[in-house]
Amino acid sequence: MSVHVASVGTGRYGKRPEGLIDLAAEAANLALEGIGRKPIDLLIAGTMLAHGPYGTETFLPRIASRLSLESASGFRVDSASGTGGMAFHAAAILLESGRFERALVVAAEKMTDQSTAIITRELAASLHSSEVAHGATMPALAALVTQRYLQRHHLTTEVCDRASVHARAMAARNPNAHFQKPVTAAEVASSRPVALPLRLLHCSPISDGATALVLERGKGPATVLGLGQGFDALRIADRADLSSFTATRVAAKRAYESARLTRREVEFVEVHDAFSPFALMHIEDLGLCGPGEAAEWFEKGWVLPDGRLPVNPSGGVIGRGHPVAASGLAEVGEVALQLRGEAGRRAIARPPKVGLAQAMSGIASHNFVTILGREAP
Amino acid sequence: MSEIAWTIELARCGACHAQFLPTDGPCPRCGSTETHLYTASANGQVLAATELVHPAAGWQSPHLLAFVELPGPVRLLAIVDGSLPALGATVTVRREGEVYRARTQAPPAGPPV
Numbered sequence: 001m002s003v004h005v006a007s008v009g010t011g012r013y014g015k016r017p018e019g020l021i022d023l024a025a026e027a028a029n030l031a032l033e034g035i036g037r038k039p040i041d042l043l044i045a046g047t048m049l050a051h052g053p054y055g056t057e058t059f060l061p062r063i064a065s066r067l068s069l070e071s072a073s074g075f076r077v078d079s080a081s082g083t084g085g086m087a088f089h090a091a092a093i094l095l096e097s098g099r100f101e102r103a104l105v106v107a108a109e110k111m112t113d114q115s116t117a118i119i120t121r122e123l124a125a126s127l128h129s130s131e132v133a134h135g136a137t138m139p140a141l142a143a144l145v146t147q148r149y150l151q152r153h154h155l156t157t158e159v160c161d162r163a164s165v166h167a168r169a170m171a172a173r174n175p176n177a178h179f180q181k182p183v184t185a186a187e188v189a190s191s192r193p194v195a196l197p198l199r200l201l202h203c204s205p206i207s208d209g210a211t212a213l214v215l216e217r218g219k220g221p222a223t224v225l226g227l228g229q230g231f232d233a234l235r236i237a238d239r240a241d242l243s244s245f246t247a248t249r250v251a252a253k254r255a256y257e258s259a260r261l262t263r264r265e266v267e268f269v270e271v272h273d274a275f276s277p278f279a280l281m282h283i284e285d286l287g288l289c290g291p292g293e294a295a296e297w298f299e300k301g302w303v304l305p306d307g308r309l310p311v312n313p314s315g316g317v318i319g320r321g322h323p324v325a326a327s328g329l330a331e332v333g334e335v336a337l338q339l340r341g342e343a344g345r346r347a348i349a350r351p352p353k354v355g356l357a358q359a360m361s362g363i364a365s366h367n368f369v370t371i372l373g374r375e376a377p
Numbered sequence: 378m379s380e381i382a383w384t385i386e387l388a389r390c391g392a393c394h395a396q397f398l399p400t401d402g403p404c405p406r407c408g409s410t411e412t413h414l415y416t417a418s419a420n421g422q423v424l425a426a427t428e429l430v431h432p433a434a435g436w437q438s439p440h441l442l443a444f445v446e447l448p449g450p451v452r453l454l455a456i457v458d459g460s461l462p463a464l465g466a467t468v469t470v471r472r473e474g475e476v477y478r479a480r481t482q483a484p485p486a487g488p489p490v
Contacts, residue, residue, distance in 0.1 A: 117434055124433065130399060134476050135436040136449050140429050144444050144454075147425040151464060195427040207382040236446060237452045238397070243423065 007034030084328025085359025171319025178321025226259025291366030
């Protein structure tokens with residue numbers, strides 16, 4: 001595609017005193033300053049929860065007004081925790097159509113002003129109503145899927161512990177991450193059970209935060225090479241495979257095809273580890289290693305910044321934090337920062353040419369894969 | 378002695394012949410509303426099971442959930458009554474309103490099939 005990421009703006013993720021629009025505006029202004037405030041003719045925005053007197057329906061006009069972008073065309077997108085990924089895809093495709101020159105994409109979430117019980121109930125809106133009718137929550141269904149995955153590949157929960165340790169170690173290098181302190185495997189393994197085999201430190205936190213990207217027509221160091229989406233049955237019991245994510249596999253196949261690349265050309269990834277074992281499942285479903293092999297990649301350090309396939313240098317959802325709508329855009333943003341040489345002290349060891357971001361809606365009911373690469377302007 | 382102790386109502390799609398639960402919706406595979414009900418064994422295997430340490434609002438502890446596979450195979454999410462079953466354990470599934478419940482203990486003497 002002849003569309004590239006020109007700028008990435010993100011504030012700190014975590015518990016923030018500001019409201020939703022302030023968080024979104026902070027990230028948007030950072031992204032706009034990154035391009036010298038050139039004119040924007042397309043605004044794509046998304047949020048999932050939008051508490052308080054305002055609903056998600058007014059998010060777009062409030063952002064447009066706050067940023068004085070009333071002359072732009074605007075679209076709101078909504079795909080639960082995949083919103084950021086969907087927003088990026090929509091912007092790239094609209095720019096590629098030739099109708100627009102420069103897009104601001106904003107995804108934001110305000111969560112810490114609500115109780116865990118309320119957030120848990122609201123996040124369950126991304127699940128099938130018949131499973132919610134059984135009292136299912138995101139962590140409960142994630143626990144059942146994780147159990148299938150571990151059983152199928154004869155793995156123990158140590159692999160989940162190791163994935164959490166990796167995420168938190170990476171996050172400690174990211175000044176915008178929710179968590180700034182690493183954890184040990186023993187701390188993960190002794191954290192309180194949520195829904196076994198998942199414990200607290202296997203689960204993403206409740207975070208506030210926003211990320212904004214500016215996309216422009218043309219090529220650059222973070223050019224959009226390929227996009228792919230995949231759906232799977234919303235009701236997890238209806239899925240053909242309970243131990244891997246079809247939505248990731250379908251999205252990846254389409255993204256590789258549209259980029260005319262093979263998985264071997266991907267040098268690093270940001271994947272949507274809402275629960276730490278999902279990082280393993282996603283890199284397998286992306287075809288970057290074989291089924292059941294990801295555990296070895298984490299154990300041998302191949303996923304570290306100087307490894308053969310750096311995974312989640314930003315800290316991932318587990319470490320960076322999970323303002324749900326924003327996470328998918330943060331994943332693409334991190335890939336763009338690494339390609340643009342703007343990742344600071346968390347830059348991966350070898351300057352990369354191709355990176356992949358994967359976003360997930362709910363428990364992998366609608367996933368997005370984005371491949372970016374360095375191209376001459 | 379037959380292993381079938383209880384029965385449950387399942388649906389079969391008239392278009393693509395998929396077997397599924399719950400029986401009152403369209404076919405989850407092809408969306409057809411041409412469904413036929415039939416009766417089958419309610420004994421299935423536990424594919425995965427967990428306990429929610431903090432159940433969702435309105436639910437009481439202990440709240441146990443499992444993916445269960447009935448012959449067909451037909452998979453469903455069920456609330457588990459009793460203790461947390463081992464993976465692969467046989468459970469008996471029944472419908473109660475809009476939810477399915479599974480239990481590990483042998484069912485009381487019931488209608489033979």
